[in-house]
Amino acid sequence: MEECILLVDDEKGILDMLEIVLKKEGFRNIKKAQTGKAASQLIQEFNPRLIVLDVMLPDVNGLEFCMELRKKTDVPVLFLTAKTSDYDKLTGFAMGGDDYITKPFNPMEVTARIKVQLRHQHLYSQIDQSNMLEFQDFSINKNSCEVKKDGSVLEFTALEYSLLLYFAEHPNRIFTTSQLYENVWEQINFGDEKTVVMHISRIRKKIEPETDKVKYIHNIRGLGYKFIPHKKEAL
Template identity: 30%
Template sequence: MDTILVVDGDPEIRDVIHVYLRNEGYFVIEAADSLEALNLIKSIYIELVILDVRMPRMDGIQACIKIWELSNTPIIMLSTKEEDIDILTGLTTRADDYMLKPFNPLELLARVKAQMRRRSLIGKEEFNSLIFIKDLVIDRTKHSVTLKGNHISLTPLEFSILELLASHPGQVFSPDKIYKSVWKEPYGYSDNAVMVYIRNLRVKLEDFPRDPQYIKTVWGVGYKID
């Protein structure tokens, strides 16, 4: 069942959208503001977001940009003002569609179905390329990493080590296994080489590298990410 997130400060509008989408077989999650929506997107796989422009704490334009830092999820923007649509179409917010309020729920439903068809043509591989760990987002396709919305510059080997650990949460990798998996060499293994790269990753990712929250050491065994 496809999951759609409806983000609007008006509970009556959320209810109307929820009913129409649910009747079409979609699973609907609601958020009353952008910050709540961003937290949901970090923890739940969502196929489409319906997002109002005018909201407290963070407006929909800012939220749209931040959603695209976290995910390739399609976004339909809603607004009560034509000026908002003009602003949206003139900005690189990456919104996929726009509708003015008040709107016909059947028209919104048609727009939703169009986005879902487009998404199915692109394929789920692209949408499954992201790994979320707390405030860390790893994009395997783009070979990019963001932490709390900020881009983190990693070397290719640093990225490969991070991707290896993050792709197997909870699994402990010995330095030998990391070396063979990342360097692709069965010989020339060095404990020190792996240790140096782990240390560099912690400096870039951790607030307190000596007390890491992401890459944990399992003493005498290796490293893991929970």
């Protein structure tokens, strides 16, 4: 595995432990930083494929660091934090995080989540067979992995794209959050409902024509979510 991983945490013991486990799993290109300043420098130097980021750093708030990072790149960010409330998790996703891992954690769980993120990133960048999915307000180009609205390419993370594509390829079917997590995140035991809900919220903000109304991804109370394909009318 050649993916470059950046580990950012103020606790050297955590960094060393994760490095050991990741190397046993085949990752070789690993960089470590204990401050936001050091992390920024490493990001400029070697352009990581994924960042594991502690929320509480000595010189910067990890959430704010991620928000600034999102202005420049869509590299997957996995938050590490001792904060466990739903509000903290939702804040992490709202700031641009792709996953949220609470301390104390099993290092193998972190490794598993890293692999999932990298797998989605790889699929996102792969050129698939030419295929267009056209809807009234947006389109999905499976050949270039692009989502367009009003002629402009929308910014999607790899997981957001994978989730939207899964919905679009399975229209009018109801999926529970557990089913979505298992099929898109490819995990069964890790994560929770809030992860899926926040990603759906972020997708809605990008594809829905009206911010106060839901047209495509509907929440079916007590059952799950369903994608309604409002097809683009033929000219």
